[in-house]
Amino acid sequence: MHDPYLTITPLGGLGEIGLNCQLWETPGGVVMVDCGLMFPDDAHLGVDVVIPHFGAVSAIKDKLLGIVLTHGHEDHIGALPWLVPELKGTRIYGSPFTLALVEHKLREREILDWVELCPVNAKTVLPLGDLTFHFFPVCHSIPEGFGLGVETPVGRVVHSGDFKIDPHPLSGSGTDLRLFRNFAGPKGARLLLSDSTNAMREGRSLTEREVKDSLDNIFATAKGRIVITLFSSHIQRIQEVFDLARAHGRTVVISGKSLANNIEMARDLGIAKLPPAFFNAHNGVPDLPDDQIVLVVTGAQGEPLSALSRMVLGGHRQLDIRKGDTVVMSSRMIPGNAKAISKLINEMYRMGAEVLYESVHAIHASGHAQRDELREMFAAVRPQLFIPIHGEYQHLVKHGRLAAECGVQQENVVLLEDGQPITLRPEGFQLENRVPVECTLVDGKGVGDVGYAVLKERRILGDEGMVIVVLVVDSETGSILHGPEMISKGFVFEQHYSHLLEDAKCLVLDEIEAARPGQLSRLQENIRSSLRRFFRRVLERDPIVVPVISEV
DSSP: OOOOOEEEEEEESEEBSSOOEEEEEETTEEEEEOOOOBOOOTTSTTOOEEEOOHHHHHTTGGGEEEEEOSOOSHHHHTTHHHHGGGSTTOEEEEOHHHHHHHHHHHHHTTOGGGSEEEEOOTTOEEEETTEEEEEEEEBOSSSSEEEEEEEETTEEEEEOOSOBOOSSOSSSOOOOHHHHHHHHOTTOOSEEEEEOTTTTSOSOOOOHHHHHHHHHHHHHHOOSOEEEEOOTTOHHHHHHHHHHHHHTTOEEEEEOHHHHHHHHHHHHTTSSOOOSOOEEGGGOOOOOOGGGEEEEESOTTOOTTSHHHHHHHTOOSSOOOOTTOEEEEOSOOOTTOHHHHHHHHHHHHHTTOEEEETTTSSOOOOSSOOHHHHHHHHHHHOOSEEEEESEEHHHHHHHHHHHHHTTOOGGGBOOOOTTOOEEEOSSOEEEOOOOOOOOEEEETTEESOOOHHHHHHHHHHHHHOEEEEEEEEOTTTOOEEEEEEEEEESSOOTTTSHHHHHHHHHHHHHHHHHSOTTOHHHHHHHHHHHHHHHHHHHHSOOOEEEEEEEEO
8 A cells, every 4th residue: 555645746837937847646647737848048049949858758658647738828738749659548638729729739740649638627527546636717818728626645736727817807717716715625725836927026917808998999099000919829819809800890811820720729619709701811811901901910929930020021922011000019028039029129110110019008918817816826725835836936936935925834835946846745745856857959850869069069150150171181191182171161251361271271281291090080180179279379269170081
C-alpha cells in the first residue's frame, strides 16, 4: 500500500510568460496539465518555437493517464503537435472549442489518430487514477476556458487557469467564484495554484463592455477604413467587431488563415453568432467606399508574415494601409515584441494612418485578473498552501506577497520555478530534487537539434562574421595546388580590406610551411588559431574561421 502523496512538477510557465506545462503525479499515475509553447526571444536566433523538455515528458509516458487542458491558447496547447508523437494513445481532455483547436493542429500534422480527444464541460467529473477533476468555467480572452478543482489523496487542490473576474460578461458564464468556494469547502482548499500575469497591476482589469463602448466610439467617428488587428482566438472581440460593423453599416473583410479557421470553428460550435458568409481578402475584396469597410487582420504582435505586416511592408496581394485608415491594435503588447510592433506603428503613421493601441485607448481588456480580482480568488478558495503560477519571476514574487496579505501563512507561500517539484503529503510538504527542464528548441523540421552551442555560433556569426580559407594541396608533396583563397562572409568587404586578406594569406602560408606532412587536422587548427589572433589584433574582431583543406 503506497503512502498518499501528490507531486507537482512544473515544466514551464514559472518564470516566463508561456510554456505552461505541469506534471501531477500520485501513486495512481501521472496527469499532464496543459502543454504549451513559448515564442522565441532575441536570444533564440532562427528558432521557431520553444517547447517543454522532451526528456521530462518521455520519462513519464508509461505512467501518463491523460492530458488536461485548461483552455486553447498557444501557451497552453501549442506544444502538443511535437509531444503527441512521444505520447501515442494518450487521451486529451478539454472543452469543445479547445479540442477543436487541438484537432486542427494535429490534423495538419497527420497525427490526429494518435490520440483520443475527450470533450468535457462544467458538469464533467473526470477520474484519472486517484485524481478527480472538476471543471469550473472562467472568464478569459478565449471561449470555454476552465479553472480546475481536483480531489487528490492529500486534499483538495484548485488550479485557477487563466482567469479574470468580470461581473457582467458580454457572453459566457464568467468566473463563478461560488463554484470555487463550494469546492474548497468550509475549511478551504489544501493548495491553490493561481494566475500571476497581472499580479503587479492594482485594481481590476478592464471589462469587455468597456472595450466594446470604446470600439463603438471609433466606429462612429472614423472617416475612412477601420483596420482592426487582434488575437485570432479572441472570439468575443471578433463577435463585437461583427456586431458593430452591422450597426454602423460597414462590411467586414478578414485576412489571416488562423482568423478564418477560428471564426469557422466558433460558428460551427455555436459559440459565436457570426454571419454564415463573410468576405475573406484571400478570395477578393468587395468594391465599396472606404467608410463602409472594416478589415480584421492578424498581426497584433508584429509577426513578420502576418497580414498586417504584409499590408504595411507591401507583401500583401489584396490589401495595403492607406492614408486616412484608422488602425486599431486591440491586443496586449507581449514583452519581447515591442520593437517589432513599434516599427509597424511608425511605418503606418508614415503612410498616413491613425493608429490606436492599448496604452492610449481602452481598446483591449486583458484576460488576466489584477490584484483586486486575485484577492477575491483567495477569499473564495482560502488555501492552506499557495503556489503562484503563470508569470515571470517578478510576477510570482508579487503574487506571493499578496497571498500573505490575504491570510496565507508566509511559510506556506511556495515560489517554485521550472523543474522544481513539490510533494504534498497528508501532513506537510517538501521540495524534491530539481529535474532537468532545459527547453527544447524547434527550428524548421529539427526538434531539439539546436542547442545553446548552436545558438552561440549563430550569435558569433551575426556579431563577428565568418572567414573561410580554401586550400588544395598535393597529398604526396604537400605543395599548394590552389589557394589559399579567402572568402569573407559578414566580416569585411574584400575590396575595402584586400590588403588585410593578403596579409592573412601570408599567415596561412607560414602555417603550411611549418606543418608536418600528414597532419591535416593539426594544420587546420593552427590556421584557425593564427587567423583569429591576427584579426583580433588588427581589427578587434573575432570571426569564425573555417579552414577547408582538400588533398589530391
